[in-house]
Amino acid sequence: MRAATFLKAGEDLVVKEVEAPIIGAHDLILRVKACGICGSDLHMSEVHDSSGGVKPLKQGVIMGHEFCGEICELGQYTDTKFKVGDRVTALPFVNCGNCFSCLSGSGHRCSEVSYTGLGELPGGYADYVKVSAHETLHLPDGLDWNLGAMVEPLAVGLHSVRAAMLKAGESVLIIGAGPVGLATALWCQYFGARHVIVSDRVTERLGLAEKMGVTAVINADKENVIASFKKVVGARPSVILECVGVPGTQQLAIDYAPAGGRIVVVGVCMAPDTILPVKAITKELQINYAYMYNRQDFELTLDLMNRELIDPTPMITGNVTFANFPRTFENLKKDKVACKVILNP
Ligand SMILES: [Zn+2]
Numbered sequence: 001m002r003a004a005t006f007l008k009a010g011e012d013l014v015v016k017e018v019e020a021p022i023i024g025a026h027d028l029i030l031r032v033k034a035c036g037i038c039g040s041d042l043h044m045s046e047v048h049d050s051s052g053g054v055k056p057l058k059q060g061v062i063m064g065h066e067f068c069g070e071i072c073e074l075g076q077y078t079d080t081k082f083k084v085g086d087r088v089t090a091l092p093f094v095n096c097g098n099c100f101s102c103l104s105g106s107g108h109r110c111s112e113v114s115y116t117g118l119g120e121l122p123g124g125y126a127d128y129v130k131v132s133a134h135e136t137l138h139l140p141d142g143l144d145w146n147l148g149a150m151v152e153p154l155a156v157g158l159h160s161v162r163a164a165m166l167k168a169g170e171s172v173l174i175i176g177a178g179p180v181g182l183a184t185a186l187w188c189q190y191f192g193a194r195h196v197i198v199s200d201r202v203t204e205r206l207g208l209a210e211k212m213g214v215t216a217v218i219n220a221d222k223e224n225v226i227a228s229f230k231k232v233v234g235a236r237p238s239v240i241l242e243c244v245g246v247p248g249t250q251q252l253a254i255d256y257a258p259a260g261g262r263i264v265v266v267g268v269c270m271a272p273d274t275i276l277p278v279k280a281i282t283k284e285l286q287i288n289y290a291y292m293y294n295r296q297d298f299e300l301t302l303d304l305m306n307r308e309l310i311d312p313t314p315m316i317t318g319n320v321t322f323a324n325f326p327r328t329f330e331n332l333k334k335d336k337v338a339c340k341v342i343l344n345p
């Protein structure tokens with residue numbers, strides 16, 4: 001099969017023929033129809049050494065964890081609800097399928113978990129990908145392949161907004177208008193936020209947020225974020241979602257929050273960072289961290305997209321085939337306009 005493989009940091013991915021995955025008794029093999037390019041893939045592919053606490057990828061790794069496809073092979077002991085040709089997506093990990101974590105929907109908490117497309121098991125930048133049958137969900141008929149690839153990033157947003165315990169009528173500040181920030185914006189709107197306001201330093205990214213119908217956007221390079229937020233809402237944000245994940249952004253959230261405010265840190269900062277605890281303490285802030293999602297987040301995302309109650313279409317800014325995939329992947333590292341670009345192998 002063809003796959004886009006990692007060579008080394010600083011060099012383009014290489015599309016080449018590799019061994020197709022070998023099925024296990026509890027697995028399914030999918031023919032990949034769509035696989036989103038994630039910011040974490042771009043980031044992982046740039047890690048040169050372990051000094052920042054993140055391991056560099058090994059040569060030959062196949063990334064891609066935001067995929068959907070058609071079942072083309074079934075393991076011996078997979079559920080009879082699956083058959084060849086079914087359209088599905090899957091949570092990107094393989095695990096025991098039997099422990100409390102797996103059975104309750106948090107399969108990434110399994111002690112035997114291996115992640116798909118994140119440096120361990122081969123991912124969806126390929127013609128075929130192997131998934132756990134018990135982590136696989138059917139795509140409703142109404143969802144096209146592009147939307148199927150959006151389930152994973154939207155589930156990240158949903159999980160974060162759940163962690164924020166958002167109540168209808170609250171006003172939210174989202175720091176960062178990348179795919180994660182925009183996904184959280186979509187969910188805040190769905191769950192009845194009164195005002196959803198997004199800040200970013202890049203004007204083009206803010207344009208996308210506007211397209212998605214947020215109340216207002218703030219260019220953090222040109223405006224005082226809190227002054228601009230207050231101009232619209234009349235108060236500070238009771239909920240702040242930090243969706244950037246670079247040193248300093250957690251402190252910004254603490255500075256912006258009012259007394260009693262709630263912060264969810266979603267952006268994955270992979271470098272040491274410092275915060276000034278006294279500011280968070282004197283405000284008695286609630287600071288939560290959100291990571292990945294569970295199966296219930298996937299299920300709700302699929303259902304609501306199918307019923308057109310949430311629409312991530314504006315987030316999809318491009319499709320690409322293997323022919324121009326390595327170039328597109330590389331260019332995305334500098335691209336300030338693109339949001340979600342999807343590979344259709
Ligand atoms: Zn992702």
Ligand SMILES: [Zn+2]
Binds near residue numbers: 098099101102111112
């Ligand atoms: Zn398990």
